[in-house]
Amino acid sequence: MSVASSSTSHALVAPGPLHFRRLRLVQGAAPPPALGGRWVGAGEGALHAALLAPEGAVFDAWIGRAPAEERRHGCVRYATDGDWLHGIAELDDRATGLQAAAHRAYTDLFVVLAAQRCPNLLRLWNYLADINLEAGGSERYRQFNAGRQQAFVEARRSAFEGAPAACALGMRDGALRVYFLAGRRPPLAIENPRQVSAYRYPDRYGPRSPTFSRAALADIGGGRQALFISGTASIVGHATVHAGDVRRQTEESLRNIAAVRQVAAERAGVEILLGELICTVYLRRAADLAVVREVFESAVGADSPAARECIYLQADICRAELLVEIEAHAFVPSGAVA
Ligand code: 3EB
Numbered sequence: 001m002s003v004a005s006s007s008t009s010h011a012l013v014a015p016g017p018l019h020f021r022r023l024r025l026v027q028g029a030a031p032p033p034a035l036g037g038r039w040v041g042a043g044e045g046a047l048h049a050a051l052l053a054p055e056g057a058v059f060d061a062w063i064g065r066a067p068a069e070e071r072r073h074g075c076v077r078y079a080t081d082g083d084w085l086h087g088i089a090e091l092d093d094r095a096t097g098l099q100a101a102a103h104r105a106y107t108d109l110f111v112v113l114a115a116q117r118c119p120n121l122l123r124l125w126n127y128l129a130d131i132n133l134e135a136g137g138s139e140r141y142r143q144f145n146a147g148r149q150q151a152f153v154e155a156r157r158s159a160f161e162g163a164p165a166a167c168a169l170g171m172r173d174g175a176l177r178v179y180f181l182a183g184r185r186p187p188l189a190i191e192n193p194r195q196v197s198a199y200r201y202p203d204r205y206g207p208r209s210p211t212f213s214r215a216a217l218a219d220i221g222g223g224r225q226a227l228f229i230s231g232t233a234s235i236v237g238h239a240t241v242h243a244g245d246v247r248r249q250t251e252e253s254l255r256n257i258a259a260v261r262q263v264a265a266e267r268a269g270v271e272i273l274l275g276e277l278i279c280t281v282y283l284r285r286a287a288d289l290a291v292v293r294e295v296f297e298s299a300v301g302a303d304s305p306a307a308r309e310c311i312y313l314q315a316d317i318c319r320a321e322l323l324v325e326i327e328a329h330a331f332v333p334s335g336a337v338a
Helices: 098-114 140-154 246-268 286-300 305-309
Strands: 019-025 036-040 051-053 057-063 071-073 076-080 084-091 120-129 165-171 176-183 188-190 215-219 224-232 278-283 311-314 324-333
Touching (some): 036 076, 036 084, 071 098, 084 098, 098 120, 098 140, 188 246, 215 246, 224 246, 278 305, 286 324
Parallel strands (some): 120 165, 165 224, 278 311
Antiparallel strands (some): 084 176, 120 176, 188 215
């Protein structure tokens, strides 16, 4: 990878660099020229979840080579620079039910990707209302899992080993929303040795398993690679641990992140520092903010970039006993190992 070649075919030419910025913005400010991203707190199409900290609004921006115009297909809005693609599939699930809406959103998203130069998913962020609600005989998260997995299988996408990194959170209301980031090259899927792979969860967690890997490692051009760590909670093996204890759940989530980081660092051939992670912490109960923040900041270092950059959102986690979930990504130099 460090050896430059003058005779590579066009298909092997390295992509332009992908950049990320977590921007704090005042309400009404124009979004920066990004491929796309996620507004929280306030801003155009912000998540239907309270931003507990920091105050104001945050835009998580994915930035390519040049500003790109927004295009549409079905329920998907997206923009691409030819090397990277960011999009949002958004669909009101009230008329059709959530399983059909998830199936439709993912089917549209896969049609968009199949027609692009960058068909490989790097990361997915799933948001849906009332995630733990029992509706029509099953929990809405399970309905979502059924529709999502069916769309992956029909599109001949990896629904098990090699599934993309993801998260799935419950919003206070609103349509199903799936944010996605894709590139030209497939990332390397990474699992957590402390946890059963989510796509192998036993069926007591639902007839169709969740479709995600614990993390993904991707070359993002410019001599850097990105580690995308999926939503990570207090699950060991496949069991929820520390029910009712938000402090212990936060500590266990951080142990899971440490385990994923360790595997990823071996694969990446470089160190991945905890204090350099860009994290989003989802809390079921706003009142837990102080405890979760204290545990998080003492783990990452109160003066670290991770503590400074972290955002805390109120959201429901996909198992009713879970009180906290942490997702993260990190950027590191490309390793010595090709
Ligand atoms: C878990 O580990 C917690 O359904 O896409 C984390 C990350 C979770 C992604 C998803 C769910 C998802 O099972 C929940």
